[in-house]
Amino acid sequence: MRIGNTEVVFHRTVRVPDGRQPSNLPPSLGRMDLYPVAKYAQRCPENWEKETYFLGLHETEAMWMSFRPLANPVAMLVGAGGINALTGEKLGITLEKDNYLVAPPQPWLDGWKDKDGTVYQFVATAYKKGQGITVAEQLMGEESKTGAIGIAFFNPKDPLKLKVKSTPLEGYTHSLTDDNFKWKGSEFDLFSKHIVQSSAAASRRRITLGVERLRTAFDEMGIGRGGKIIQKIYPDPHGLDVWEQSPWATLACYLVNAEVFEEITGEKIPKPVSSENYAGPWFGLNDKAEDDIAGTNKFTGLKSAVFPASTAQPDVPLPAAVASKSGETK
Amino acid sequence: MTRSRTTDDVSELLAELQGDRTLTKFAEDLRVSKAYLSMVMSGNKPPSEKLLKRAGIRRTIKINYEVFPGAKKGD
Numbered sequence: 001m002r003i004g005n006t007e008v009v010f011h012r013t014v015r016v017p018d019g020r021q022p023s024n025l026p027p028s029l030g031r032m033d034l035y036p037v038a039k040y041a042q043r044c045p046e047n048w049e050k051e052t053y054f055l056g057l058h059e060t061e062a063m064w065m066s067f068r069p070l071a072n073p074v075a076m077l078v079g080a081g082g083i084n085a086l087t088g089e090k091l092g093i094t095l096e097k098d099n100y101l102v103a104p105p106q107p108w109l110d111g112w113k114d115k116d117g118t119v120y121q122f123v124a125t126a127y128k129k130g131q132g133i134t135v136a137e138q139l140m141g142e143e144s145k146t147g148a149i150g151i152a153f154f155n156p157k158d159p160l161k162l163k164v165k166s167t168p169l170e171g172y173t174h175s176l177t178d179d180n181f182k183w184k185g186s187e188f189d190l191f192s193k194h195i196v197q198s199s200a201a202a203s204r205r206r207i208t209l210g211v212e213r214l215r216t217a218f219d220e221m222g223i224g225r226g227g228k229i230i231q232k233i234y235p236d237p238h239g240l241d242v243w244e245q246s247p248w249a250t251l252a253c254y255l256v257n258a259e260v261f262e263e264i265t266g267e268k269i270p271k272p273v274s275s276e277n278y279a280g281p282w283f284g285l286n287d288k289a290e291d292d293i294a295g296t297n298k299f300t301g302l303k304s305a306v307f308p309a310s311t312a313q314p315d316v317p318l319p320a321a322v323a324s325k326s327g328e329t330k
Numbered sequence: 331m332t333r334s335r336t337t338d339d340v341s342e343l344l345a346e347l348q349g350d351r352t353l354t355k356f357a358e359d360l361r362v363s364k365a366y367l368s369m370v371m372s373g374n375k376p377p378s379e380k381l382l383k384r385a386g387i388r389r390t391i392k393i394n395y396e397v398f399p400g401a402k403k404g405d
Contacts, residue, residue: 004376005374005375005376049392049394051392052394070374071374071375071376072375072376079398082396082397082398082399082400084400089400090399090400091397091398091399091400092398092399092400092401092402093391093393093398093400093401094400094401140399143399145396145399146396146397148394148396148397149397150394150397150398152398155376155378157378157379158378159375159376159378244379246391247391248376248391249391250391250392250393250394250397250398252394252397252398
């Protein structure tokens with residue numbers, strides 16, 4: 001989805017194990033399309049504002065986000081359920097040191113920021129009005145009013161003065177945890193010959209809906225805490241002062257489970273995949289020399305949303321290999 | 331997405347404001363370069379706050395306070 005001059009994509013992905021050892025970056029198993037509430041207003045809850053969006057995912061399904069500015073660098077505040085994904089504080093619309101991402105160089109965000117170059121994977125779980133185990137509900141309790149994802153976008157005041165910092169080189173490995181990456185180059189290009197269509201687009205099908213009805217009760221989803229992934233959040237290479245004070249745009253995207261999603265849109269979504277059922281590559285960035293923002297301990301002791309999803313699901317077909325984390329030829 | 335003015339919206343507004351003026355004249359009136367204005371109007375560059383101010387476009391963002399609870403009302 002293009003917002004201003006930035007393309008933001010939500011990706012279905014492999015759920016990583018919730019163990020002590022952090023995993024490499026999981027691939028994209030297909031885009032999660034965002035659906036405008038305005039278009040489906042008749043079947044959406046009345047309290048959802050018309051300018052917002054929604055997407056569907058399964059319980060314990062993992063996801064990540066990619067950011068691609070089409071012109072100038074962009075700064076973004078990112079969160080879910082009203083919690084900033086980098087700080088664990090309430091998600092606001094004011095940039096402060098280390099509470100935001102800058103793209104480039106940041107290409108992706110896979111989870112809630114921990115310390116020491118890792119994040120806790122974004123994993124969907126039921127939102128229960130303050131009683132559930134979404135990260136926001138665990139941190140805010142009943143003060144949490146939604147599980148929705150929020151992103152605020154900030155433009156630079158003077159784009160011409162910015163010296164763009166590139167994203168580190170991308171690489172892949174066939175191991176969940178080792179760091180024997182083949183960096184994007186000759187070997188990577190060889191691998192990219194095995195590109196196939198994402199499973200998500202292929203498995204989606206439209207069904208005929210029955211009588212249209214207005215939903216009044218709703219099972220909203222939120223984002224919980226999954227397993228650890230190796231991912232740095234690069235500090236702003238330009239500094240706070242270069243950004244406009246107010247966001248250029250904000251994105252609010254509600255999350256619904258697969259059943260509700262099908263009721264609203266008539267479309268099915270592919271089943272989630274855990275690391276046990278995935279035989280494809282894992283990804284990383286050649287960024288050992290890059291800094292990482294401080295992060296927070298706020299997510300560390302929270303209940304995991306992964307259990308019991310890490311058990312194998314033999315009925316789920318193995319996803320096909322992808323060439324790069326985003327599944328695109330580069 | 332809660333936003334009152336996207337890049338596309340601004341492009342349309344600027345096109346309305348331009349009226350019969352040539353792009354050169356319109357850029358002169360807004361005190362920006364023709365190349366920059368052309369980029370903005372084609373949606374390839376975001377308009378700066380300065381340009382919006384000069385064009386008299388007031389940009390207001392509708393904030394969803396449930397999604398952004400840390401935003402102060404009136405932000």
